[in-house]
Amino acid sequence: MKNDIFEEKNIYPHEEKIENHFKEFYNSVYVAFLPFFRIENHLSRNNNYKKSEKITFEQAKKELDILKNMQEPNAEIFSYSNQDYPITSEIYNNGKIVSWKNIVKEIDLKDVTELNKALRTSIGALKEIFRKPELSEKLNIYTEKNNIWHPTEGNFDIFLKLVFIKFLKCLTRMKY
Numbered sequence: 001m002k003n004d005i006f007e008e009k010n011i012y013p014h015e016e017k018i019e020n021h022f023k024e025f026y027n028s029v030y031v032a033f034l035p036f037f038r039i040e041n042h043l044s045r046n047n048n049y050k051k052s053e054k055i056t057f058e059q060a061k062k063e064l065d066i067l068k069n070m071q072e073p074n075a076e077i078f079s080y081s082n083q084d085y086p087i088t089s090e091i092y093n094n095g096k097i098v099s100w101k102n103i104v105k106e107i108d109l110k111d112v113t114e115l116n117k118a119l120r121t122s123i124g125a126l127k128e129i130f131r132k133p134e135l136s137e138k139l140n141i142y143t144e145k146n147n148i149w150h151p152t153e154g155n156f157d158i159f160l161k162l163v164f165i166k167f168l169k170c171l172t173r174m175k176y
Helices: 018-022 057-063 088-094 100-106 112-122 133-145 158-173
Strands: 036-039 053-055 077-079 095-098
Touching (some): 036 088, 088 095, 100 133
């Protein structure tokens, strides 16, 4: 039997396909992509279509008191400070989903894995050795040109919540 990925806190599959990583523990695995979206007449004034943006250490110190006495780290710092990012009610009432498949096709990526790397690079979520700045740049150029907002990392946005609700409704109608 495979090592216990939960006990080892190795939940994210780095080197293998998701279904292989979890096959000892689950019969089925589903992947939910946080959606990109577009809102007519809601544009970013600074061409940043992400909720987070890279900030300096000095800016971070102003946001968080705990950093005041800390030595400057050798790291990029990102903050959820984009004031242009739409609020949930705007997204729900006026947002239109832009699929990952469409973005992969439009910016000529190999697959959603490359799109995921582009996204994670754009928010500083990858160690430098794994970053793909060329993919991130392609993604950012495309989303800026087409006024497409990036999904918010670490949150279940309104579109994903709606998908979960539909899924749960389908499950309640099924007979086991």
